[in-house]
Amino acid sequence: MTLLTLDWILLIEKLVLIVVIILASLGIALYTTFAERKVAAILQDRPGPSRAGPYGLLQPLADGVKMFTKEDIIPNAASKWLFILGPGLAMTASLMTCAVIPWGGTIELFHRKIDLQIADVNIGILYIFAVVSMGIYGIMIGGWASNNKFSLMASLRAASQAISYELAMGLSLIAVLMVTNTLSLGEIVKQQQTGWWNIVYQPLGFLIFFICALAECNRTPFDLPEAENELNFGYHQEYSSMKLGFYLFAEYINMIMSSAVMASVYFGGYDIPFVDDAHVYASIGNWAALIQVGVLLAKVVGFIFLFMWIRWTIPRFRYDQLMNLGWKSMIPLALFNMLVTGALILLRMNHWHF
Amino acid sequence: MNTTQILFWFLSGLALVSALMVLLSKNPIHSILWLILVFFSISGHYILLNAQFLAIVNLIVYAGAIMVLFLFVVMLMNLSKEKEDQKNVWMKLSGIIAGGCFLVSTCNVIFNAQVVSKELAGKTALLKEGSIGLIGPLGKALFNDYVVPFEISSVLFLSAMVGAVVIGKKD
Amino acid sequence: MQTFQKMQALTNRAKAVDRKPMTFLERIYLWNILKGMLITFSHIFKKKPTIRFPEQTRTFSPVFRGLHVLNRDEEGRERCTACGLCAVACPAEAITMEAAERLPGEENLYREEKYAARYEINMLRCIFCGLCEEACPKDAIYLSETFTPTNFTRESFIYGKDNLLIPNPKTEAADLAKAKGM
Numbered sequence: 001m002t003l004l005t006l007d008w009i010l011l012i013e014k015l016v017l018i019v020v021i022i023l024a025s026l027g028i029a030l031y032t033t034f035a036e037r038k039v040a041a042i043l044q045d046r047p048g049p050s051r052a053g054p055y056g057l058l059q060p061l062a063d064g065v066k067m068f069t070k071e072d073i074i075p076n077a078a079s080k081w082l083f084i085l086g087p088g089l090a091m092t093a094s095l096m097t098c099a100v101i102p103w104g105g106t107i108e109l110f111h112r113k114i115d116l117q118i119a120d121v122n123i124g125i126l127y128i129f130a131v132v133s134m135g136i137y138g139i140m141i142g143g144w145a146s147n148n149k150f151s152l153m154a155s156l157r158a159a160s161q162a163i164s165y166e167l168a169m170g171l172s173l174i175a176v177l178m179v180t181n182t183l184s185l186g187e188i189v190k191q192q193q194t195g196w197w198n199i200v201y202q203p204l205g206f207l208i209f210f211i212c213a214l215a216e217c218n219r220t221p222f223d224l225p226e227a228e229n230e231l232n233f234g235y236h237q238e239y240s241s242m243k244l245g246f247y248l249f250a251e252y253i254n255m256i257m258s259s260a261v262m263a264s265v266y267f268g269g270y271d272i273p274f275v276d277d278a279h280v281y282a283s284i285g286n287w288a289a290l291i292q293v294g295v296l297l298a299k300v301v302g303f304i305f306l307f308m309w310i311r312w313t314i315p316r317f318r319y320d321q322l323m324n325l326g327w328k329s330m331i332p333l334a335l336f337n338m339l340v341t342g343a344l345i346l347l348r349m350n351h352w353h354f
Numbered sequence: 355m356n357t358t359q360i361l362f363w364f365l366s367g368l369a370l371v372s373a374l375m376v377l378l379s380k381n382p383i384h385s386i387l388w389l390i391l392v393f394f395s396i397s398g399h400y401i402l403l404n405a406q407f408l409a410i411v412n413l414i415v416y417a418g419a420i421m422v423l424f425l426f427v428v429m430l431m432n433l434s435k436e437k438e439d440q441k442n443v444w445m446k447l448s449g450i451i452a453g454g455c456f457l458v459s460t461c462n463v464i465f466n467a468q469v470v471s472k473e474l475a476g477k478t479a480l481l482k483e484g485s486i487g488l489i490g491p492l493g494k495a496l497f498n499d500y501v502v503p504f505e506i507s508s509v510l511f512l513s514a515m516v517g518a519v520v521i522g523k524k525d
Numbered sequence: 526m527q528t529f530q531k532m533q534a535l536t537n538r539a540k541a542v543d544r545k546p547m548t549f550l551e552r553i554y555l556w557n558i559l560k561g562m563l564i565t566f567s568h569i570f571k572k573k574p575t576i577r578f579p580e581q582t583r584t585f586s587p588v589f590r591g592l593h594v595l596n597r598d599e600e601g602r603e604r605c606t607a608c609g610l611c612a613v614a615c616p617a618e619a620i621t622m623e624a625a626e627r628l629p630g631e632e633n634l635y636r637e638e639k640y641a642a643r644y645e646i647n648m649l650r651c652i653f654c655g656l657c658e659e660a661c662p663k664d665a666i667y668l669s670e671t672f673t674p675t676n677f678t679r680e681s682f683i684y685g686k687d688n689l690l691i692p693n694p695k696t697e698a699a700d701l702a703k704a705k706g707m
Contacts (some may be wrong), residue, residue: 043565047575126410133418313565
C-alpha cells in the first residue's frame, strides 16, 4: 500500500489544527449568542442576561441544555431525510469556511513550522464563495422539507437574496483581487503586513462587501428570511430542539466567518497594527503568533459588535427595497469601483501618464 | 492502488450513482439534490487534475447558483405525479437521439485521446500535471488564444439578458 | 356666526413638517444610518433603570394598595364580623364569605358575636381598588404594601383566611413584627 507514503505528521498536525479551530469557532459562536443578547440589552438600557453564573456568563450553556432537552419534532407531512439534512448542511457549510482563513502566522513546534491556516489553497477567496453558496441549500432544503408555505416562502426569499447579493460581493472582491494580484487569503494577508491595509485602497469596495456580508448572513437590515411579522418564523418555523439550534448557530458562525474574511481581506488579517511583525517574531518567537491570533480575534470581535450594533439600530428593509438596493445600487456601485480600480492600476503601471 | 486512484474510483462511482439517481428518483427536488452531488464529484475530479479554479467555479456557478435557480423553479411549479406521465412519444424519441449523439461524441473524444497521446493510456488521472485549470494560465489562454469565442459567448449571454428583460417588461 | 378658526397651539413644541426633496446626503442614507447608530451607541453609557427584583425592591408610596390582610385587635381577636359590606363594595366581585355565630368560650378568638367562618378573596379578580378597605366598618380589612406572589394554579390565587389573617399579636408577636418589616 502506498498509502503509507503520506506525510503522516502533516496529517496529524492538520487534524489537530482542524479540531482546534472548529472547537474554537463553536465556542466563540456560543458566546456570540450571549454577546448578542448582552449588546441588545446594553443598547436598550437593560442589564441583559445576568442570572446564570457571574455576570450571566453561563447563559449560553443554559441555552444549550434547553435546546438539547426540548422535544425534537419532525412534522408528519415533512420529507424526513431532507428535514434532517437541512440544518446539517447549514452548519457544515458555515463551519467549512474556516479552512482557508489564516488565523495567525507560523508556530515552530518540535522543529516543524506549523502554519495557523488549515489549507492555503491558491483559490482561497473563491473557496469561501463556493461554501457560502452551499449554505443556501441548508436553508432552501429545510424550508422546502418542512412542507409549510411560510417556510417555503422564506427559503425562496433567502435564496434570491443570497444570489442577488453574492453578485455585488463578488464584484467588490474583484477590485481587491486586482490590487493584490492573488486569490490566496494567506498571500493577501502577507502583502498587507508589509504595505498598507487594503481598506486604504478599497474603501468603497469594503462598504459594498460589508453590506453584502450583512445580507449573506441574514443579519438585520436584511433578515427577511426570518421576518417574524410576515412569515411567522421564516424557514425554521417547523424546527425545534437542536435542529433549530443548528440553524441559529450556523447564522452566528457565518457571522464570525464573514467577520474573519473581512478582517483578512481589508484589515490586514492577523497583522499587528503599527508594529513590524517580523521584528516581533525575531524577539519573542512563538508568542508573536499567539499575539497575532489575538489581534485577528480582536478584529473579528470588533466586526461582530458592528454587526450587532447595526442590528439593534436599523429596522428591516421591505422586500422590494432589498432587491432595489441589491440590483440598482450595490451592483452598479461595485462595477464602478471595479472600473476605477482597474483604471488606476493601469495608470500606475504606466507611471501615471495617460 | 495509491490514494489518488482510490479517490478517482470513489469519485467516479459517486458521480455515476448520483447521475443515475437524478434520472431514477420520482421527486424532482430529489433529482436536483442528486444533481448537486454529481457536480460535487465532478469538482473533485477537477481537483485531482490540478484544476482548482475550474473545480471551485464549477461549484460556485453550477452547484451554487444554477442549481439554486432550478430548485426555485421546481419548488414554485409544484410538480405532481399525475402530470408527469403525459409525455409525448416524439419528445422521448428526440431525447434518445440527442443523448445518443452526445454519448457517441464523448466516446469518440475519449478513444481519440488514447490514440493521440500514448501517455494517457491506462491511467486514471494526471495528478499535479498540467496547469491549464489554474487561474493564471486559464486567464491567459482565454484572453489570448480564445478571445474571439470568449467574447462571442459573452454576446450570447447579453442576448439572453436582453431577452429576459423583454419578457419581464410589462406592457 | 362663528367662523372656524385655526386652532390655537397649546404648546410651542409644534413643528412644521419639512417636505423639501431629499438632498444627496439624505438620499444615500448612510449619513442618517450613522446618526442613528451614534444614538444607540450613546445609550451604552446611560444609567440602567432596571430594578433587579428579588434582591432589590421598588420603594412603595404610603398609599400603595397591595395584598389584603385581615386585622386582629390588640388582644388577638379577629375584627371581622362577616357583615358583607366589603363584598358589596367590591366592583370585581372578588370577595365571598360565610358567617357563623360565636359559641360560648370563643370570646378570645372573635371580637363580636358573629364572625367570618370562611373569607375568600380571588386575587386574580381583585383590581386592588381599596373599596373594601373603605367600606369596612370594623377596620378589619386593610391593603398592605406587598403584591401577590406568582403561582402555577388558578386555585392557589383564591386566598382564604389562613392566607389573609395577620399573626396574633399575643401568641405570635415575633411573626407579626417580621410581617410588619420591623
